[in-house]
Amino acid sequence: MLTVPLETQLIFAGILFLIGLIGLLVRRNMIFMLMSIEIMFNSAGMVFIMASTHWKQPDGQVMFIFILSVTAVEVAIALALILQVYHHYKTLDADAVNKLKDTN
Amino acid sequence: MNILFYIAAGVAIFSTIMAISGRNAIHSLLYLILSLLAVSVVFYLLNAPFIAALEVIIYAGAIMVLFIFVTMMLNIGIERETEKKWLNPGMWILPSILAAILLVNFILAIHTNIPITINKADIAPKQVGISLFSTYLLAVEIAAILLMAGVIGAYHLGSQKKKVKHRFLEKI
Numbered sequence: 001m002l003t004v005p006l007e008t009q010l011i012f013a014g015i016l017f018l019i020g021l022i023g024l025l026v027r028r029n030m031i032f033m034l035m036s037i038e039i040m041f042n043s044a045g046m047v048f049i050m051a052s053t054h055w056k057q058p059d060g061q062v063m064f065i066f067i068l069s070v071t072a073v074e075v076a077i078a079l080a081l082i083l084q085v086y087h088h089y090k091t092l093d094a095d096a097v098n099k100l101k102d103t104n
Numbered sequence: 105m106n107i108l109f110y111i112a113a114g115v116a117i118f119s120t121i122m123a124i125s126g127r128n129a130i131h132s133l134l135y136l137i138l139s140l141l142a143v144s145v146v147f148y149l150l151n152a153p154f155i156a157a158l159e160v161i162i163y164a165g166a167i168m169v170l171f172i173f174v175t176m177m178l179n180i181g182i183e184r185e186t187e188k189k190w191l192n193p194g195m196w197i198l199p200s201i202l203a204a205i206l207l208v209n210f211i212l213a214i215h216t217n218i219p220i221t222i223n224k225a226d227i228a229p230k231q232v233g234i235s236l237f238s239t240y241l242l243a244v245e246i247a248a249i250l251l252m253a254g255v256i257g258a259y260h261l262g263s264q265k266k267k268v269k270h271r272f273l274e275k276i
Contacts, residue, residue: 004109012146016120023124031129031175035136042143042163053150058231061155063241065232068162069247073254075167077235079174079272080261086178087264 008048016043030092034075041071048083105216109149111209116142122198129175133168138199138206142148145210154229218234 020039027033045067052060082092089096105142126132140163147156236244 004106005247009109009150012117015117016143019117019120019124027124031171031178032124032132033122034133035171038136038163038167039124039139042140046143046146049147049150049152049155052227053152056227057241058227061227061232062151062236064155065158066240066243066247068158069251070195072162072167073250075170076254076258076262079170080258083174083177084261092178094254 006050006054010047013043013050014047016046028094030085030094033094034078034082037078038071038075041067041074105149108209108213108216109146110140111143111205112149115139115206115209119166119199119202129179130172133171133175134196134199136171137164137168138170141203142206145206145213148210149213151227154232159222 018075020036023036045064123132123135144156144159
Protein backbone atom coordinates (compact mmCIF):
# COMPACT_ATOMS: atom_id res chain seq x y z
CA MET A 1 0.00 0.00 0.00
CA LEU A 2 1.23 3.43 -0.90
CA THR A 3 1.93 5.43 2.22
CA VAL A 4 3.27 8.60 0.68
CA PRO A 5 1.64 11.49 2.58
CA LEU A 6 -0.87 13.59 0.70
CA GLU A 7 1.31 16.67 1.14
CA THR A 8 4.17 15.08 -0.80
CA GLN A 9 1.82 14.09 -3.60
CA LEU A 10 0.41 17.60 -3.76
CA ILE A 11 3.94 19.04 -3.86
CA PHE A 12 4.69 16.74 -6.81
CA ALA A 13 1.60 17.99 -8.64
CA GLY A 14 2.51 21.55 -7.76
CA ILE A 15 6.02 21.17 -9.16
CA LEU A 16 4.63 19.85 -12.42
CA PHE A 17 2.14 22.74 -12.58
CA LEU A 18 4.95 25.22 -11.91
CA ILE A 19 7.09 23.75 -14.70
CA GLY A 20 4.15 24.12 -17.06
CA LEU A 21 3.54 27.72 -15.97
CA ILE A 22 7.20 28.65 -16.38
CA GLY A 23 7.23 27.04 -19.82
CA LEU A 24 4.12 28.97 -20.83
CA LEU A 25 5.68 32.25 -19.72
CA VAL A 26 9.15 31.68 -21.11
CA ARG A 27 8.66 29.95 -24.45
CA ARG A 28 7.34 31.88 -27.46
CA ASN A 29 6.93 28.94 -29.80
CA MET A 30 3.21 28.15 -30.00
CA ILE A 31 3.71 24.38 -29.96
CA PHE A 32 5.71 24.67 -26.74
CA MET A 33 3.13 26.97 -25.20
CA LEU A 34 0.41 24.43 -25.97
CA MET A 35 2.54 21.66 -24.47
CA SER A 36 2.93 23.73 -21.29
CA ILE A 37 -0.83 24.14 -21.09
CA GLU A 38 -1.14 20.35 -21.42
CA ILE A 39 1.27 19.85 -18.54
CA MET A 40 -0.75 22.23 -16.38
CA PHE A 41 -4.03 20.45 -17.23
CA ASN A 42 -2.43 17.14 -16.42
CA SER A 43 -1.13 18.22 -13.02
CA ALA A 44 -4.50 19.73 -12.14
CA GLY A 45 -6.15 16.42 -12.97
CA MET A 46 -3.53 14.64 -10.90
CA VAL A 47 -4.67 16.58 -7.83
CA PHE A 48 -8.20 15.26 -8.43
CA ILE A 49 -6.90 11.68 -8.53
CA MET A 50 -4.86 12.18 -5.36
CA ALA A 51 -7.88 13.56 -3.52
CA SER A 52 -10.04 10.72 -4.86
CA THR A 53 -7.58 8.16 -3.53
CA HIS A 54 -7.19 9.93 -0.22
CA TRP A 55 -10.91 10.06 0.56
CA LYS A 56 -11.79 6.85 -1.31
CA GLN A 57 -14.47 8.53 -3.42
CA PRO A 58 -14.90 7.97 -7.18
CA ASP A 59 -15.83 11.60 -7.88
CA GLY A 60 -12.25 12.70 -8.45
CA GLN A 61 -11.77 10.11 -11.18
CA VAL A 62 -15.01 11.27 -12.83
CA MET A 63 -13.67 14.82 -12.81
CA PHE A 64 -10.45 13.59 -14.40
CA ILE A 65 -12.45 12.08 -17.26
CA PHE A 66 -14.12 15.46 -17.83
CA ILE A 67 -10.74 17.21 -17.75
CA LEU A 68 -9.55 14.67 -20.32
CA SER A 69 -12.40 15.46 -22.72
CA VAL A 70 -11.96 19.21 -22.28
CA THR A 71 -8.25 18.81 -22.98
CA ALA A 72 -8.93 16.82 -26.14
CA VAL A 73 -11.24 19.53 -27.49
CA GLU A 74 -8.81 22.28 -26.52
CA VAL A 75 -5.90 20.59 -28.25
CA ALA A 76 -7.86 20.01 -31.44
CA ILE A 77 -9.00 23.64 -31.66
CA ALA A 78 -5.61 25.05 -30.69
CA LEU A 79 -3.75 22.94 -33.23
CA ALA A 80 -6.17 24.02 -35.96
CA LEU A 81 -5.55 27.65 -34.95
CA ILE A 82 -1.78 27.07 -35.00
CA LEU A 83 -2.05 25.64 -38.50
CA GLN A 84 -3.97 28.74 -39.62
CA VAL A 85 -1.45 31.08 -37.99
CA TYR A 86 1.40 29.27 -39.66
CA HIS A 87 -0.43 29.44 -42.96
CA HIS A 88 -0.83 33.21 -42.69
CA TYR A 89 2.38 34.32 -41.00
CA LYS A 90 4.82 31.52 -41.94
CA THR A 91 6.08 31.45 -38.38
CA LEU A 92 5.12 29.91 -35.04
CA ASP A 93 6.36 32.83 -32.96
CA ALA A 94 3.57 34.07 -30.70
CA ASP A 95 4.98 37.60 -30.73
CA ALA A 96 4.56 37.81 -34.50
CA VAL A 97 0.79 37.58 -34.18
CA ASN A 98 0.11 41.06 -32.80
CA LYS A 99 -2.26 42.59 -35.29
CA LEU A 100 -4.80 43.24 -32.55
CA LYS A 101 -2.30 45.23 -30.52
CA ASP A 102 -2.49 49.00 -30.70
CA THR A 103 0.94 49.81 -32.06
CA ASN A 104 0.61 53.59 -31.99
CA MET B 105 6.14 0.80 -2.29
CA ASN B 106 6.96 4.42 -1.60
CA ILE B 107 10.25 4.34 -3.45
CA LEU B 108 8.35 3.40 -6.62
CA PHE B 109 6.28 6.57 -6.29
CA TYR B 110 9.37 8.70 -5.81
CA ILE B 111 11.14 7.16 -8.80
CA ALA B 112 8.13 7.70 -11.06
CA ALA B 113 7.73 11.27 -9.79
CA GLY B 114 11.40 11.98 -10.41
CA VAL B 115 11.21 10.64 -13.95
CA ALA B 116 8.08 12.74 -14.55
CA ILE B 117 9.64 15.97 -13.28
CA PHE B 118 12.93 15.44 -15.11
CA SER B 119 11.32 14.57 -18.44
CA THR B 120 8.89 17.51 -18.12
CA ILE B 121 11.80 19.90 -17.60
CA MET B 122 13.54 18.39 -20.62
CA ALA B 123 10.34 18.76 -22.64
CA ILE B 124 10.00 22.43 -21.80
CA SER B 125 13.64 23.36 -22.30
CA GLY B 126 14.27 21.55 -25.58
CA ARG B 127 14.95 23.21 -28.91
CA ASN B 128 13.52 20.62 -31.24
CA ALA B 129 9.75 20.20 -30.96
CA ILE B 130 9.74 16.49 -31.78
CA HIS B 131 12.30 15.64 -29.10
CA SER B 132 10.34 17.70 -26.60
CA LEU B 133 7.17 15.84 -27.53
CA LEU B 134 8.88 12.50 -26.95
CA TYR B 135 9.99 13.69 -23.51
CA LEU B 136 6.44 14.86 -22.86
CA ILE B 137 5.08 11.42 -23.77
CA LEU B 138 7.57 9.93 -21.31
CA SER B 139 6.36 12.36 -18.67
CA LEU B 140 2.75 11.32 -19.27
CA LEU B 141 3.72 7.65 -18.97
CA ALA B 142 5.43 8.40 -15.65
CA VAL B 143 2.32 10.20 -14.44
CA SER B 144 0.33 7.15 -15.50
CA VAL B 145 2.54 4.96 -13.31
CA VAL B 146 1.88 7.38 -10.45
CA PHE B 147 -1.85 6.96 -11.05
CA TYR B 148 -1.47 3.21 -10.97
CA LEU B 149 0.37 3.45 -7.67
CA LEU B 150 -2.46 5.66 -6.37
CA ASN B 151 -4.91 2.78 -6.90
CA ALA B 152 -6.52 4.31 -9.98
CA PRO B 153 -5.73 1.73 -12.69
CA PHE B 154 -8.64 2.84 -14.90
CA ILE B 155 -7.38 6.42 -14.99
CA ALA B 156 -3.84 5.18 -15.61
CA ALA B 157 -5.08 3.30 -18.68
CA LEU B 158 -7.02 6.36 -19.86
CA GLU B 159 -3.92 8.50 -19.43
CA VAL B 160 -1.89 6.20 -21.65
CA ILE B 161 -4.59 5.71 -24.27
CA ILE B 162 -5.94 9.26 -24.61
CA TYR B 163 -3.12 11.56 -23.49
CA ALA B 164 -0.04 9.68 -24.62
CA GLY B 165 -1.84 7.87 -27.42
CA ALA B 166 -4.24 10.29 -29.06
CA ILE B 167 -3.39 13.85 -28.04
CA MET B 168 0.37 13.50 -28.38
CA VAL B 169 0.01 11.80 -31.76
CA LEU B 170 -2.05 14.83 -32.84
CA PHE B 171 0.79 17.09 -31.66
CA ILE B 172 3.41 15.07 -33.52
CA PHE B 173 1.26 15.08 -36.66
CA VAL B 174 0.96 18.85 -36.69
CA THR B 175 4.62 19.39 -35.83
CA MET B 176 5.72 17.15 -38.66
CA MET B 177 3.30 18.91 -41.02
CA LEU B 178 4.75 22.30 -40.14
CA ASN B 179 8.40 21.27 -40.32
CA ILE B 180 8.12 19.55 -43.65
CA GLY B 181 10.70 20.70 -46.19
CA ILE B 182 12.58 22.81 -43.69
CA GLU B 183 14.71 20.17 -42.05
CA ARG B 184 15.90 17.58 -44.49
CA GLU B 185 18.83 16.63 -42.31
CA THR B 186 16.70 15.60 -39.35
CA GLU B 187 16.65 11.90 -40.17
CA LYS B 188 20.44 11.82 -40.10
CA LYS B 189 20.41 13.53 -36.75
CA TRP B 190 17.83 11.14 -35.32
CA LEU B 191 19.98 8.17 -36.09
CA ASN B 192 22.82 9.20 -33.78
CA PRO B 193 22.38 7.78 -30.29
CA GLY B 194 22.78 11.02 -28.38
CA MET B 195 19.18 11.95 -29.15
CA TRP B 196 17.38 8.86 -27.91
CA ILE B 197 19.70 7.25 -25.36
CA LEU B 198 18.52 9.35 -22.41
CA PRO B 199 14.77 8.90 -23.05
CA SER B 200 15.37 5.18 -23.52
CA ILE B 201 17.13 4.92 -20.16
CA LEU B 202 14.32 6.84 -18.48
CA ALA B 203 11.68 4.67 -20.16
CA ALA B 204 13.53 1.52 -19.05
CA ILE B 205 13.59 2.81 -15.46
CA LEU B 206 9.87 3.43 -15.73
CA LEU B 207 9.20 -0.04 -17.13
CA VAL B 208 11.10 -1.74 -14.29
CA ASN B 209 9.25 0.48 -11.86
CA PHE B 210 5.89 -0.49 -13.33
CA ILE B 211 6.69 -4.22 -13.33
CA LEU B 212 7.73 -4.01 -9.68
CA ALA B 213 4.51 -2.14 -8.93
CA ILE B 214 2.42 -4.85 -10.58
CA HIS B 215 4.21 -7.59 -8.67
CA THR B 216 3.84 -5.95 -5.30
CA ASN B 217 0.37 -4.58 -5.88
CA ILE B 218 -1.64 -7.72 -6.61
CA PRO B 219 -3.33 -8.09 -3.21
CA ILE B 220 -4.22 -4.42 -3.24
CA THR B 221 -6.04 -4.26 -6.55
CA ILE B 222 -8.71 -6.70 -5.37
CA ASN B 223 -9.20 -4.83 -2.15
CA LYS B 224 -12.86 -3.95 -1.64
CA ALA B 225 -12.09 -0.54 -0.17
CA ASP B 226 -10.51 0.71 -3.38
CA ILE B 227 -12.26 2.53 -6.16
CA ALA B 228 -13.07 0.12 -8.95
CA PRO B 229 -13.76 1.24 -12.54
CA LYS B 230 -17.33 0.03 -12.01
CA GLN B 231 -17.87 2.58 -9.26
CA VAL B 232 -16.49 5.31 -11.47
CA GLY B 233 -18.84 4.32 -14.27
CA ILE B 234 -21.87 4.19 -11.99
CA SER B 235 -21.03 7.62 -10.59
CA LEU B 236 -20.36 8.98 -14.08
CA PHE B 237 -23.71 7.92 -15.49
CA SER B 238 -25.91 8.65 -12.48
CA THR B 239 -24.66 11.61 -10.47
CA TYR B 240 -22.81 13.33 -13.27
CA LEU B 241 -25.13 12.49 -16.16
CA LEU B 242 -25.80 16.14 -17.00
CA ALA B 243 -22.07 16.84 -17.09
CA VAL B 244 -21.60 13.91 -19.47
CA GLU B 245 -24.15 15.42 -21.84
CA ILE B 246 -22.51 18.83 -21.61
CA ALA B 247 -19.17 17.20 -22.38
CA ALA B 248 -20.77 15.53 -25.40
CA ILE B 249 -22.00 18.92 -26.65
CA LEU B 250 -18.52 20.33 -26.06
CA LEU B 251 -16.94 17.53 -28.09
CA MET B 252 -19.43 18.12 -30.89
CA ALA B 253 -18.61 21.83 -30.92
CA GLY B 254 -14.93 20.96 -30.90
CA VAL B 255 -15.28 18.70 -33.91
CA ILE B 256 -17.16 21.33 -35.89
CA GLY B 257 -14.79 24.09 -34.82
CA ALA B 258 -11.67 22.13 -35.68
CA TYR B 259 -13.12 21.23 -39.06
CA HIS B 260 -14.03 24.84 -39.76
CA LEU B 261 -10.68 26.23 -38.64
CA GLY B 262 -8.68 23.53 -40.34
CA SER B 263 -10.20 23.93 -43.78
CA GLN B 264 -8.08 26.03 -46.13
CA LYS B 265 -10.46 28.45 -47.75
CA LYS B 266 -9.82 29.96 -51.14
CA LYS B 267 -9.43 33.70 -51.15
CA VAL B 268 -12.60 35.30 -52.46
CA LYS B 269 -11.64 38.78 -53.50
CA HIS B 270 -12.75 41.01 -56.29
CA ARG B 271 -10.07 41.79 -58.83
CA PHE B 272 -10.36 45.53 -58.18
CA LEU B 273 -9.47 44.91 -54.56
CA GLU B 274 -6.43 42.79 -55.34
CA LYS B 275 -4.04 45.71 -55.81
CA ILE B 276 -4.89 47.48 -52.58
